[in-house]
Every structure is written in structure tokens, then in C-alpha cells.
Amino acid sequence: MEPWEKVYIKIRGDGDISQIDDHFAELSCIDCHNGNSNKPNDKAAAHSGLILDPSEYVDGTNSCGKAGCHENTVANYKNSMHQNLYGEKRMVALRSGVSSFEQCPQSTQDGFNGECTSCHATCGQCHISIPNSAGGGFPKSGPIYSSHRFKKTPDMRNNCTACHGSRVAHDYYGDDEAGRDADVHYLMGFDCLDCHSGAEMHSAVTDKDNTHRYNYEHAPKCEKCHSSDIDDATNKYHSIHKEKTSCYVCHAVSTTKGEHGSYNNCTKCHVADEWKTDPDYQNNNPAEDFKIGRNPLKSDKRPYNFVTLRHIPIARTSYDNWGASGTLTDYDKYETWKLATPHSIQRWTAQTDTTGGKTCSEKCHIINGNNKDIYIFEEYIQNNWPDEVNSNKDVVVDDHLPSWWSK
Amino acid sequence: MTKKILLMFPIVFFLACTQIIDEEDPYTVAYSGDDGCLVCHTNEARLKALAPAGGDDDDPGGG
Numbered sequence A: 001m002e003p004w005e006k007v008y009i010k011i012r013g014d015g016d017i018s019q020i021d022d023h024f025a026e027l028s029c030i031d032c033h034n035g036n037s038n039k040p041n042d043k044a045a046a047h048s049g050l051i052l053d054p055s056e057y058v059d060g061t062n063s064c065g066k067a068g069c070h071e072n073t074v075a076n077y078k079n080s081m082h083q084n085l086y087g088e089k090r091m092v093a094l095r096s097g098v099s100s101f102e103q104c105p106q107s108t109q110d111g112f113n114g115e116c117t118s119c120h121a122t123c124g125q126c127h128i129s130i131p132n133s134a135g136g137g138f139p140k141s142g143p144i145y146s147s148h149r150f151k152k153t154p155d156m157r158n159n160c161t162a163c164h165g166s167r168v169a170h171d172y173y174g175d176d177e178a179g180r181d182a183d184v185h186y187l188m189g190f191d192c193l194d195c196h197s198g199a200e201m202h203s204a205v206t207d208k209d210n211t212h213r214y215n216y217e218h219a220p221k222c223e224k225c226h227s228s229d230i231d232d233a234t235n236k237y238h239s240i241h242k243e244k245t246s247c248y249v250c251h252a253v254s255t256t257k258g259e260h261g262s263y264n265n266c267t268k269c270h271v272a273d274e275w276k277t278d279p280d281y282q283n284n285n286p287a288e289d290f291k292i293g294r295n296p297l298k299s300d301k302r303p304y305n306f307v308t309l310r311h312i313p314i315a316r317t318s319y320d321n322w323g324a325s326g327t328l329t330d331y332d333k334y335e336t337w338k339l340a341t342p343h344s345i346q347r348w349t350a351q352t353d354t355t356g357g358k359t360c361s362e363k364c365h366i367i368n369g370n371n372k373d374i375y376i377f378e379e380y381i382q383n384n385w386p387d388e389v390n391s392n393k394d395v396v397v398d399d400h401l402p403s404w405w406s407k
Numbered sequence B: 001m002t003k004k005i006l007l008m009f010p011i012v013f014f015l016a017c018t019q020i021i022d023e024e025d026p027y028t029v030a031y032s033g034d035d036g037c038l039v040c041h042t043n044e045a046r047l048k049a050l051a052p053a054g055g056d057d058d059d060p061g062g063g
Helices: A029-033 A071-077 A086-095 A106-115 A123-127 A156-163 A165-173 A198-202 A222-231 A236-241 A247-251 A279-284 A378-384 B002-022 B037-041 B044-050
Strands: A291-294 A306-311 A337-339
Touching: A029 B037, A071 A123, A071 A198, A086 A106, A123 A156, A156 A165, A222 A236, A236 A247, A247 A306, B037 B044
Parallel strands: none
Antiparallel strands: A291 A306, A306 A337
């Protein structure tokens, strides 16, 4: 998109701007954005004192939260995951050996607030503009300008996957070049919001220091929609593995075995602060796939013994460039192979493949050393990232596989 | 079908031309609303002059 298009409000004929959106019937630009509406011939003067994003919080509220407007949503959202990144902050704190983000070294807090919070979502980034991190401005679909409309329902591509671009988008939409099929739900026309909800996006977090990305109220669950499929006794995969193995272990696309193309792990591009997109690295990338490992977040909601894990790009030295070297004192305590819930669901995957008369477990159980490569073993971490062996003690499968399997 | 296209053509042509005439001089203030911001933000030609192409690459977005 051209820069001018990003700020263009298209009015039809001699129409009035209030025809575009009800907000404009009552509010003028400067009611929300400040600036000077008497200087149309002087760009700098017109924009003096401009508030670029009126939905950014200042002193605990924003322009959407004015009396009689969206007071409740604004009050709740102030303490939401998307506004505060509690999930990320929690891990920064834990690895720094403290129990809340506010207790982290000042250099870490400043570094995080400078670099990472640019990804937090303001109301406008879901309801009006393309998120800043993806270039900002009003979206345009084909020839249609969104013209500063306030959209009740965020747009999957212009809003959600503009931020959730590298993992979720590539998995969910599939990738022809990489030979990766799209998620079955995408092919059936599901939007993010058919599974995720406004309540999930808006709601306040109650325990700020202990809420992480996977311990979030209103999060969707495969079981909610598929309870009858799971209880269907004729599907032996289901009746045998129910509550022991997460759905993703069988239904998420993995590459190691080939046919369906690859899951996009973070480390495919992004390793310990560096972008690794050169072909050399790509061709020898040791961890672009998820692995099956032990469940680091076992709970009533997530009772499984085995789940899919992804390798996250955190190194002991990651915050050194913030001037916080040596402060990740508890780096060894928290897994760098974290729970993953890839949005790359298929009915049949390489793990469950039975074509050509294979038995149901032939491509998944470890028998005579086969299939070892889709599980996470300590030796594998030792060989590739020796500094991460301790961090992952609790997720490696070494002594936890069924005794009748033969390594 | 062909008849429709023949009919459409003069209409599109007419609209496109009046559009150009409307926007011929981007610096003349033509809008008469009470909000000066609209003078620029609703005027394609003015915006093109004030926000030229080139510069920032779009970031691909994060995790």
C-alpha cells in the first residue's frame, strides 16, 4: 500500500463523513486525535500536539473510554493480556529469578518496554488500523478503502495475523511454497474468531504475575467442539490416547516424516537475537519442527502426559544488549522447548499415517529405534544446544516412554 | 452482456473525468465542512502530494 492510502478516508460523491461511521456523526477528528483543525494548508501546524493513537492508554484510560462510550471495555482491557503482555513478562521475571516483572533489573524492564511492548495491541489495532508492527494505517481490501471505519469484528488478515504472522499465519493459511497444507478449519472457512472470542481478547487478567499465554480464561479448547468425536469408541486412536496425549500430537502437521510439509517453529528464522534466513542456515536448521515431549503445563484443563513442544529463541545472553547481562539467573529452571499448539490441524498426519498397510502406530511409537526423531531426547539437546540441557530436564522423554517400546 | 458493457463504458468514463476535474488542484481548499482535517484526509491528490511513496518497508510481524 502507498503511504497516502494508509491515511485516506474515501467519501463517496458529496457524501458526508458521518455516512462512513456513526462515530463521525458525533465526534470530530480533534476530539480524539487532538491537533489543529484550522490549519488545513500547513501539515506541521495541523498535526501539532497530535495523538497518533487515541486508544493508547494515558493515565489509565484512553479516548474510547470517555463517559458514555466504552467505559467498561476500556476498564477491563487495561488489565488484559494483549494490552500488557503478561505472558511474556511472566517468563522474563521467572528467568530473572524474581516473581514479578516489576522486580526485574531496571535495564531489563527498560529493554522490554522499549523493544517488546511495541507488539501490544491497542483497541485501534484490532478495530481500526493495521497494527503498527505491520506498517500501520487503514487497511484496504482489493479496491475498497476501509476509510477509518470502526469495525466491530476485527479482520483476520489485517488485524490478527498482521501480528500473529510468523507462526500462526503460516500454519493456519498453509504455505504452497513450503508444501504445507492449510489447517482443516481454515479450509472450512473458519476465522480466528470462530474459536477465539471477544471476551478472550478483552477480559482482564486476575493474577497478573501468574497468567501466561496458556492459562487464560476463555481460551478455546478442541474438546469443546469435538467431544462426541473424542468419545467415539470406534476410533481407537482416540479411545486409547484420550487425556494422555494432546490432540496436536496426532493432528498437527510435522515435517520430520515428510509428506505434509513443515510446522513453522520460531527458530526457523530467529535464533538468539539473530534472524537466520540465509539458505545455508535454513538447509541445516536443526529445529524447525515441533517435537513430542512431556507436558510442562499439566493441569485439569490439560491433563496430557505428552504434548507438542516448540523451540523458542531465548538464550542465556538474550538480554545482554539491554545491559542486563548475567541477570537470567534462573535460565536453567524453565524449558526452552515450550508447549505448542500449532494451528496446522489435519485429520491424517505423518504421525498417524497407515497408507500401504502400515499399522496405526508404525509412524509414531518408537520400536526398534524407529521414529526417535519426532520425540525430544536429552542427547539431541546436548548435541545442538548444550547450554539448554538443564532448562529442559522436565520435558525430555528419556525415562518416560512406555517400557514396552524399544529404543 | 455486450450491451451492458457498452452502456457501462460512458458511465465509467464520465465518472473518471469528473473525478479528475474535482481533484485537479490539490492545494485549493474545496471542502466546506467544519473539520479542517478532512480537507487533506479525504482528498486523494492532496495526500499523494503530502505523503509521497517510498521509505519504510513493512515489517512482516511477529510470533
